[in-house]
Amino acid sequence: MHLKQRFFSMEEPLPDYKEKAIKRYVEGLISTYPYWNRTLGADHFFVSCHDIGSMATEEIPFLLKNAIRLVCSPSYDSNYIPHKDVALPQILELSLPPDGDDMWNRSTVASRPLLLSQEMINPPRTKLGFWAGSPNSDVRKKLVAFQKDFQEFEFHFVEKVKRATVLYNFEKEMYGSKFCICPRGETQVGGVCLSESMAFGCVPVIMSDYYDLPFNDILVWDEFSVILKEDDVLELEKILKSIPEGKYEKMHQNVLQVRKYFKWHSPPDKYDEFHLVMHELWKRRHVIRY
Numbered sequence: 001m002h003l004k005q006r007f008f009s010m011e012e013p014l015p016d017y018k019e020k021a022i023k024r025y026v027e028g029l030i031s032t033y034p035y036w037n038r039t040l041g042a043d044h045f046f047v048s049c050h051d052i053g054s055m056a057t058e059e060i061p062f063l064l065k066n067a068i069r070l071v072c073s074p075s076y077d078s079n080y081i082p083h084k085d086v087a088l089p090q091i092l093e094l095s096l097p098p099d100g101d102d103m104w105n106r107s108t109v110a111s112r113p114l115l116l117s118q119e120m121i122n123p124p125r126t127k128l129g130f131w132a133g134s135p136n137s138d139v140r141k142k143l144v145a146f147q148k149d150f151q152e153f154e155f156h157f158v159e160k161v162k163r164a165t166v167l168y169n170f171e172k173e174m175y176g177s178k179f180c181i182c183p184r185g186e187t188q189v190g191g192v193c194l195s196e197s198m199a200f201g202c203v204p205v206i207m208s209d210y211y212d213l214p215f216n217d218i219l220v221w222d223e224f225s226v227i228l229k230e231d232d233v234l235e236l237e238k239i240l241k242s243i244p245e246g247k248y249e250k251m252h253q254n255v256l257q258v259r260k261y262f263k264w265h266s267p268p269d270k271y272d273e274f275h276l277v278m279h280e281l282w283k284r285r286h287v288i289r290y
Contacts (some may be wrong), residue, residue: 023059041066045281049090068284071276072192081211086280087214089262089273090192103206123175128152128240129205132170133193136186139230140208143183150237153181173202178248179240184208184230197225198259203251205240206231215261215276216284224254 030036036044045068048056052139057063069085135144135157147155154173174180180202194214197204205226206213215223221227232239243251260269262277268274 001268019056019059022056026057026060026063028165039066043285044068045086047071047088049088063161068281082212082277084284085212086277086284087212087216088277090195091264116258125176125178125202127154127173127177128237129179129181129200130154130170130202131181131183131193133183133185134158137184139183139233142230142233143181146233149234152237155181161165174202177202178252179203179226180207181205181236182207184211195262199266201252201256201259203248203255205236207236215280218276219258219261224251224258226251226269245260 010225041062041068044066045056046063047070049072056256063156064079068086069195071079071080071085074092129150130153131143132155133140135141143150143155144157149151154177156169157172174196180193180197180200182197182204184207194204203225206221206229207228207230208231213219226240226243228239261271262273263269
């Protein structure tokens with residue numbers, strides 16, 4: 001496996017020069033190494049956890065059409081091809097980075113230490129559901145409009161909030177909720193809610209009509225999540241309350257079991273996310289070029 005890394009800042013808009021820079025960079029790799037021309041890139045992959053990755057590669061049509069895209073929380077957009085591309089769970093750091101516990105790290109990295117006190121190992125979950133995020137899609141706006149009807153939920157509507165802020169302010173509420181609501185957002189980065197659900201042990205409620213669930217050919221999502229249509233907003237509380245307690249307990253235990261598949265380790269551990277991603281890439285080794 002031959003890997004090359006290239007980083008661009010997400011803090012700035014993406015003008016044409018970045019698209020052209022990425023095009024020149026990829027063309028340089030193609031001309032320097034012989035591997036691309038064997039399949040026109042069908043046995044190559046690239047990782048982009050933001051939908052900006054598609055925008056940045058628009059000047060390289062064969063890269064989008066042929067190479068395998070690993071993207072976070074993909075919806076069925078015009079560039080995502082389910083049988084070719086891979087849904088990558090968004091990475092959620094739950095410990096501070098090695099360079100310390102300072103204001104810069106806490107404000108720029110979604111990193112919070114898990115509460116591992118005794119009461120947090122098996123916390124009482126007294127709230128039916130939790131969600132915090134920006135109302136930037138139709139289904140999220142419906143949650144805002146009807147929030148008064150959801151008496152047993154903890155909803156926090158914030159604009160352009162850093163995930164570190166959500167984790168810092170609301171981690172106890174996530175620990176205290178039976179379900180974590182994961183409504184579709186306007187961008188692919190909205191899928192971090194799934195990673196939060198796994199980390200905090202609440203059963204994810206996925207509300208997205210067009211969503212390729214990570215590792216859905218390996219994991220049986222119905223056994224540890226609730227998958228609803230976006231139009232089910234008004235019935236959300238009724239649907240969740242109708243789930244028998246025994247079934248919920250089983251789903252909750254399954255969440256605790258499968259969350260090991262959503263973690264990265266260095267070096268990789270057996271059956272962690274690295275190995276599941278490698279399995280997905282291996283399955284696509286015979287995908288034909290377009």
